[in-house]
Amino acid sequence: MFDNLDLSLVNWSRLQFAVTAMYHWLFVPLTLGLSFIIAFMETLYVRTGDEKWKQITKYWMRLFGINFAIGVATGLILEFQFGTNWSNYSWFVGDIFGAPLAIEGIMAFFMESTFIAVMFFGWNKVSKGFHLTATWLTAIGSNLSAVWILVANAWMQNPTGMHFNPDMARNEMTNFWAVFLSQTAVDKFMHTTMSSYILAAVFVIGISSWYLIKKREQLLAKRSIMIASIFGLLAVLFTIQTGDSSARDVAKVQPVKFAAMEGHFTGSEASPLILMGFVGDTETAYIDPAIDPAPVSPVKYRIEIPGLLSLMTTYELNSYIPGLNDYLYGNAKHGILSTEEKIIRGHEAQQKLLAYKQAMAEDSPTADTLRAYFQDTEWLASTFKYFGYGSYYNSDSALLKANITKVIPPIGLVFYSFHLMVALGFWFLLLFIVMLYFVFKDKLEHQRLWLYASLWSIPLAYISSEAGWIVNEVGRQPWTIQDLMTCSQSVTNLGSYSVMITCLLFGVVFTILLIAEIKIILRQISKGTKED
Amino acid sequence: MILLQKKGYIWDKYQYGYIIDTYKYMKENKRTTLYKIIHLYADGFRYMPKWAKILWLIIIIKLIFMFGFMRPVFFHNTLSNRYQTDQQRVEHVISDWTSH
Numbered sequence: 001m002f003d004n005l006d007l008s009l010v011n012w013s014r015l016q017f018a019v020t021a022m023y024h025w026l027f028v029p030l031t032l033g034l035s036f037i038i039a040f041m042e043t044l045y046v047r048t049g050d051e052k053w054k055q056i057t058k059y060w061m062r063l064f065g066i067n068f069a070i071g072v073a074t075g076l077i078l079e080f081q082f083g084t085n086w087s088n089y090s091w092f093v094g095d096i097f098g099a100p101l102a103i104e105g106i107m108a109f110f111m112e113s114t115f116i117a118v119m120f121f122g123w124n125k126v127s128k129g130f131h132l133t134a135t136w137l138t139a140i141g142s143n144l145s146a147v148w149i150l151v152a153n154a155w156m157q158n159p160t161g162m163h164f165n166p167d168m169a170r171n172e173m174t175n176f177w178a179v180f181l182s183q184t185a186v187d188k189f190m191h192t193t194m195s196s197y198i199l200a201a202v203f204v205i206g207i208s209s210w211y212l213i214k215k216r217e218q219l220l221a222k223r224s225i226m227i228a229s230i231f232g233l234l235a236v237l238f239t240i241q242t243g244d245s246s247a248r249d250v251a252k253v254q255p256v257k258f259a260a261m262e263g264h265f266t267g268s269e270a271s272p273l274i275l276m277g278f279v280g281d282t283e284t285a286y287i288d289p290a291i292d293p294a295p296v297s298p299v300k301y302r303i304e305i306p307g308l309l310s311l312m313t314t315y316e317l318n319s320y321i322p323g324l325n326d327y328l329y330g331n332a333k334h335g336i337l338s339t340e341e342k343i344i345r346g347h348e349a350q351q352k353l354l355a356y357k358q359a360m361a362e363d364s365p366t367a368d369t370l371r372a373y374f375q376d377t378e379w380l381a382s383t384f385k386y387f388g389y390g391s392y393y394n395s396d397s398a399l400l401k402a403n404i405t406k407v408i409p410p411i412g413l414v415f416y417s418f419h420l421m422v423a424l425g426f427w428f429l430l431l432f433i434v435m436l437y438f439v440f441k442d443k444l445e446h447q448r449l450w451l452y453a454s455l456w457s458i459p460l461a462y463i464s465s466e467a468g469w470i471v472n473e474v475g476r477q478p479w480t481i482q483d484l485m486t487c488s489q490s491v492t493n494l495g496s497y498s499v500m501i502t503c504l505l506f507g508v509v510f511t512i513l514l515i516a517e518i519k520i521i522l523r524q525i526s527k528g529t530k531e532d
Numbered sequence: 533m534i535l536l537q538k539k540g541y542i543w544d545k546y547q548y549g550y551i552i553d554t555y556k557y558m559k560e561n562k563r564t565t566l567y568k569i570i571h572l573y574a575d576g577f578r579y580m581p582k583w584a585k586i587l588w589l590i591i592i593i594k595l596i597f598m599f600g601f602m603r604p605v606f607f608h609n610t611l612s613n614r615y616q617t618d619q620q621r622v623e624h625v626i627s628d629w630t631s632h
Contacts, residue, residue: 088628121575
């Protein structure tokens with residue numbers, strides 16, 4: 001089945017998308033969070049009339065501006081890639097993605113460019129109230145513009161509210177609200193924005209701590225830490241809540257990803273939650289439960305809490321949580337289809353589509369009968385739902401069985417990224433509480449250990465944020481659209497050298513620009529409030 | 533134009549045309565909203581610090597690199613370029629989806 005596809009092309013296309021998306025994500029979370037922190041600071045200036053608050057606001061606004069400028073247009077690369085490298089995918093989702101991305105573009109352009117101009121150029125030119133309004137609208141606008149791309153991403157994780165049109169071979173939106181307000185979309189937006197606020201809060205606290213270590217800008221540092229710690233603390237609490245809700249949603253709509261995140265290979269009642277562990281050889285871990293109901297887990301040296309995974313997933317201590325082997329080999333008792341069965345059904349859906357197109361081309365009367373399948377909700381839910389699995393079909397039963405593990409994502413990367421993200425989330429919770437305590441006790445400048453810890457938490461915040469996206473995107477592999485389309489089906493058949501060249505060009509040019517831009521931001525931090 | 537005539541600006545209209553005339557009017561009557569908006573951007577860019585100008589330069593280089601080089605050379609819309617009609621595109625994507 002894979003003979004006519006250059007697998008290095010798929011992997012280069014994946015790498016190119018992953019690198020550009022991760023590069024783009026270096027700038028977005030700080031924009032989302034810092035815009036609100038600035039808005040709070042300016043509100044305090046307007047309410048109190050204290051010129052120092054104005055100076056603090058202007059200082060952070062400067063860093064916000066640099067970050068915003070660095071990030072400008074980095075997201076456009078992803079849109080280029082949709083049309084060129086992922087054209088099959090773009091065709092399949094065209095109608096779903098078109099509207100949200102168009103709204104995002106228009107909204108981002110008008111709201112951000114208008115109000116950001118007032119924010120930066122409007123000091124002493126517009127009234128205090130108008131300036132403050134522009135600052136708040138910049139924050140709200142930049143966060144709202146993130147809604148649409150996150151809704152589109154959520155739809156890829158949980159395709160809903162659409163109907164497949166066999167004539168055009170593309171999905172058409174039938175229910176905007178089902179797409180916009182799916183549990184996956186709501187959780188994704190809330191978790192992504194809240195975690196971005198954490199990153200911004202850590203950024204502000206870290207730089208302020210550096211000033212305290214250097215015994216400079218003490219008032220700016222203490223006030224900034226106070227605002228950022230409160231903001232960060234609230235954000236981390238919401239992030240934990242939305243992360244919990246999101247994980248439960250993933251357990252329902254992407255159970256294989258969930259099992260990979262948790263390192264849960266074998267289903268069991270009162271399933272334990274693995275807090276820490278090392279993923280060993282997974283090749284031998286996939287065993288039919290009918291042959292061996294309790295194989296040895298490849299997650300070694302693990303620290304786990306019995307029953308907690310069941311409790312957190314279903315609110316019942318003794319509930320059964322299926323493992324990867326249940327999804328691979330099926331579990332009739334718990335109503336789980338085997339991957340082999342899904343592949344057969346996916347193949348049937350693909351064959352029906354081919355037969356329909358053939359019948360249409362020949363003007364055959366069977367076309368009506370075949371079209372009826374694509375309007376039959378029962379057939380859509382039982383068979384078309386697994387359309388993408390058909391890619392792993394092989395008429396040789398042994399080869400088909402060998403293909404079933406291809407629907408498993410890289411376990412180690414997903415497991416470690418997930419655990420690292422969660423662990424860092426709790427570290428930030430502790431950091432915000434401690435910093436808040438010391439700032440209110442007015443003992444902050446003497447806590448050198450905590451000041452250094454805050455400073456070195458800045459890269460950790462970025463690692464945590466990127467790790468979240470690795471869990472989200474690598475955990476979904478091999479799918480671009482869950483169960484409907486694989487990466488191999490989505491990719492355009494280009495020369496892999498062309499993708500390799502663009503990937504390397506982006507890598508080189510953007511690394512040079514990033515270095516230049518980091519230098520600018522470091523110089524501005526070093527200058528402090530001199531320019532304000 | 534009645535307002536401009538009252539203010540004695542009609543002469544400028546014949547010398548420089550309406551646009552310059554209106555701008556001059558705005559400049560001398562700074563309460564005009566349009567003038568304030570133009571002034572906000574013009575002053576903002578004029579008095580921008582050096583580091584901000586460098587950032588704008590980087591943004592321009594980035595945009596030229598992306599839209600002037602990468603997009604025309606490497607990033608074509610594959611389906612639009614290779615196929616003339618939607619039906620051809622449909623046949624192509626179905627073939628790709630079902631043969632991998």
